[in-house]
Amino acid sequence: xxxxxxxxxxxxxxxxxxxxxxxxxxxxxxxxxxxxxxxxxxxxxxxxxxxxxxxxxxxxxxxxxxxxxxxxxxxxxxxxxxxxxxxxxxxxxxxxxxxxxxxxxxxxxxxx
Amino acid sequence: xxxxxxxxxxxxxxxxxxxxxxxxxxxxxxxxxxxxxxxxxxxxxxxxxxxxxxxxxxxxxxxxxxxxxxxxxxxxxxxxxxxxxxxxxxxxxxxxxxxxxxxxxxxxxxxxxxxx
Numbered sequence: 001x002x003x004x005x006x007x008x009x010x011x012x013x014x015x016x017x018x019x020x021x022x023x024x025x026x027x028x029x030x031x032x033x034x035x036x037x038x039x040x041x042x043x044x045x046x047x048x049x050x051x052x053x054x055x056x057x058x059x060x061x062x063x064x065x066x067x068x069x070x071x072x073x074x075x076x077x078x079x080x081x082x083x084x085x086x087x088x089x090x091x092x093x094x095x096x097x098x099x100x101x102x103x104x105x106x107x108x109x110x111x112x
Numbered sequence: 113x114x115x116x117x118x119x120x121x122x123x124x125x126x127x128x129x130x131x132x133x134x135x136x137x138x139x140x141x142x143x144x145x146x147x148x149x150x151x152x153x154x155x156x157x158x159x160x161x162x163x164x165x166x167x168x169x170x171x172x173x174x175x176x177x178x179x180x181x182x183x184x185x186x187x188x189x190x191x192x193x194x195x196x197x198x199x200x201x202x203x204x205x206x207x208x209x210x211x212x213x214x215x216x217x218x219x220x221x222x223x224x225x226x227x228x
Contacts, residue, residue, distance in 0.1 A: 034216070043118070043205045043219035044156070088155065090217075100217055104155040 003027060006089055006103035015112050019076040023089035023103045026070065030091040030101075033065050035074045038086045038105065047087075048074065079110045115139055116208050118220035125196055126228055133191045133223045135206030141186035142208035146217070147179075150203045162189040196227045 006023045013019055021035075032051055036044035048063040050056045050072075056063045062075040072091075076083055089103040115138040125131050135145055143164045148156040160181050161169040168181035180192040189208075193200055205222040 036219070041203070041222070041224065043116075043207075043222045046216055046218060049216055102156050102158075107153075 004089065004091065004101050004103040006106055008104055008106060010107040010109055012109045012111060013079055015079060015081060015110055017079050017110070019079050019083070019108060019110075021074040021076075021087050021089075021106050021108070023072050023091075024070055025072075025091060025101075027093075028067070028070060029093050032092045033063070033072050034090040034100070035061075035063055036088040036090060036102075037083075038088060040085075044088055081110045081112050084109045116206065116218045116220040118206055118223050120223060121221060122224045122226075124226045124228065127197050128195055131193045131196055131225060133193075133204055133206075133225075135189045135191070135208070135220050137187045137208040137210075137218075140208075140210050140212060142189075143186060143211065145183060145189040145206055145208045147181060147189070147191050148205045148207065150205060150222075152203075156205065159191075164189075193225065196225070198227045201225055201227045 004023055004025045034049040035047045037047050038044040048061055050063050050065050053065050053067040060077045064073040086105040086107050088105045090100045092100045117136045117138055119134045123131055145162040147159045149159050150156050158171050159174045162181045162183040164183045164186050170176045178194055183189040203222050203224050205219055207217045207219040209217050
């Protein structure tokens with residue numbers, strides 16, 4: 001079992017739809033959870049980060065962490081064609097020296 | 113958010129030559145930087161962790177003599193691909209941890225390497 005799993009997609013939705021992106025993980029010691037967006041041929045860009053369980057909202061984006069289920073989600077409301085990208089989840093332990101573990105990424109296409 | 117730059121953004125070289133890629137944190141000092149490689153339509157693969165003032169830590173399977181990492185200052189890390197071969201062609205991305213927000217990691221724009 002991989003440490004972090006994510007459906008690679010591609011996921012295609014019509015413009016305006018609500019998008020749900022998810023990751024599951026196996027190590028309950030993860031404490032920090034991040035979502036990155038990566039456009040083709042570009043470096044990943046940090047979208048959201050959360051600490052431990054709960055929800056965090058930023059504009060059209062909502063990050064949700066359920067530690068009991070080892071499951072994290074990113075919701076995108078009113079999706080736009082410009083949201084078309086690969087979305088990577090990442091997580092790390094509560095240890096400054098520890099690197100991040102990334103999911104494989106989900107390719108999202110928002111169709112106009 | 114914090115800014116990380118990479119140079120060059122794209123490089124084409126002949127097989128057998130060495131290529132140096134620079135990664136700079138522009139508005140913060142990064143004691144730790146990371147180097148990733150990404151093949152088309154695949155996720156990031158961590159190659160090594162670069163620590164300022166000490167040797168880099170390489171991931172299993174990454175040849176430290178082929179991928180030389182130098183973290184000479186708190187704002188600069190370099191990755192040198194020595195004696196590059198076509199199979200080294202890839203997208204190389206660096207990232208830096210912002211000590212002002214230890215849980216976050218900011219990525220550079222990436223360097224596309226093509227070895228002919």
